[in-house]
Amino acid sequence: MTTITVTEVTIPDSLDAPDAPEFLACVDVRNTVWRDDSGTDDLTATAAELLPGWQKTTFEPKRMFAARLDGRLVARGIYETRTEEAADTVWLMAEVLRDARGHGVGEALAQHLEGIALSEGKTRAIVYAPSWKTGGIRIPSPTGFGSVPAGTPEVRLLQSLGYTLEQVERGSRLALPLESDVLQAAHDAARAAAGPDYRVHTWAGPTPPVWREDIAHLLTRMSTDAPTAGLEEPEDPWTVERLLEDEAKEAESPRTSIVAAVEHVPSGALVGFTEMTAPAERERTVGQEDTIVLREHRGHRLGMLLKAANVLWLEEVSPGHPSIITYNAEENRHMLAVNEALGFVPFVYEGAWRKDLLGSA
Missing domain, CATH: 3.40.630.30 (Gcn5-related N-acetyltransferase (GNAT))
Structure with missing residues (x-):
């Protein structure tokens, strides 16, 4: 029987601080997931590039979580909120190593993050989930623009947790x-x-x-x-x-x-x-x-x-x-037309999913 544990990651003051190793390990998980799923290094980032963003918490509160499968670090979770008018909303993300998928890690991490959101009185959760599969049966966006593949692990998980697809974003690359x-x-x-x-x-x-x-x-x-x-x-x-x-x-x-x-x-x-x-x-x-x-x-x-x-x-x-990467909503036809005229070409489609948390409490 496998054991899944989820713990919060301390955001260090610097990369050479005594409490930095777990943050660095989670950055490695992030980069491995994105590299394996995309087949490219275009979406990876260094710990030095990412740390400042994690230290901006006055106006953009955010927390990082590590998930372990039988003691091995296999996933990273992100819990991000805002202040003032946007304080009722939480943005969530789960990144699971490919060889650890299929063991319930993503679901355990998602449920842990949702539990925190409910305890803090959040009413809405939003998840942006890239779907790398092309072809096959598709789920159309309710906007009428774009789709995501049906039956993939990320789509099945989000649907099982009660999320609804609301929008599709296009990731595009411009070769330089x-x-x-x-x-x-x-x-x-x-x-x-x-x-x-x-x-x-x-x-x-x-x-x-x-x-x-x-x-x-x-x-x-x-x-x-x-x-x-x-x-x-x-x-x-x-x-x-x-x-x-x-x-x-x-x-x-x-x-x-x-x-x-x-x-x-x-x-x-x-x-x-x-x-x-x-x-x-x-x-x-x-x-x-x-x-x-x-x-x-x-x-x-x-x-x-x-x-x-x-x-x-x-x-x-x-x-x-070598290139520029950008993301746009599929219904933002004007900006997509600008990008296409410059030579941007699609490389991924990302589902934007919403869940009303009050209905799941």
């Missing part, structure tokens, strides 16, 4: 470098379409002081303007205080933030931005983070302008990376 004349032409065409009322600004690293309030506003709008379908993800307010804490922690990471933002010249305010984070090693993949154009400024090709400008900026300040 792009032909410089093609990229520049896309940028110039978008800039011409935007006209003189819009101006692009770029920077690497922390947000310049003059733009902090605008970026905080745009980050808040990310939680209300991006399509979330039946997930009904709550507003996630950002302030300058939160932005400064976030950037202070991220400054400890070896990754570099690469940003392009667009200013509405008549008002002097930023109305859109896109951010990538580039690893220090040039042979590794760049991660695409947030991208938004405010609803009231759409229709001017600002999405293409921002994306093209930031790829050009990336090639200037951190050239040589």
Whole structure:
């Protein structure tokens, strides 16, 4: 008879702290799971890159859990919440090594995380679960865009736990470098379409002081303007205080933030931005983070302008990376069209699942 135990992982102050080994071991589990499932190193991350994110707890409380099968570390769980308006929601994740699947580890870990959520009065759980299988019988998204495979372990587990598929996200990869004349032409065409009322600004690293309030506003709008379908993800307010804490922690990471933002010249305010984070090693993949154009400024090709400008900026300040990875909701056809025009191609589809916890208490 196998024994499954779940314990909370201490987040260390540094990677050489006495309590760091379990955190480091869980990072190894994370990377092994993503490498084995995807067949690539594109989605792996170093402990030095991940630790700052785990230390940001004032506005983004999060906890890590380790699951052991007969004493062996085989899985990692994530329990993430927010404050204020979003405090009723919890985001969960379970990552189980391939050779430990089929023994109930994922279910035990999920039930442990849900138990904490119920004890804290959370009313809604959201899980983003990648589904790597292609073909076969599919479960369509209720949005009408995208699907996930039926009968796979992650889908069966989520359904057995009472989760409902609400949305499908597409993971896309852009191979670099792009032909410089093609990229520049896309940028110039978008800039011409935007006209003189819009101006692009770029920077690497922390947000310049003059733009902090605008970026905080745009980050808040990310939680209300991006399509979330039946997930009904709550507003996630950002302030300058939160932005400064976030950037202070991220400054400890070896990754570099690469940003392009667009200013509405008549008002002097930023109305859109896109951010990538580039690893220090040039042979590794760049991660695409947030991208938004405010609803009231759409229709001017600002999405293409921002994306093209930031790829050009990336090639200037951190050239040589092999690709960029991004995720978008399948129903976000405008942004997907921008990505496809630049050359992004799908590599994975991810189900976004919701469970109303009050009904399961």
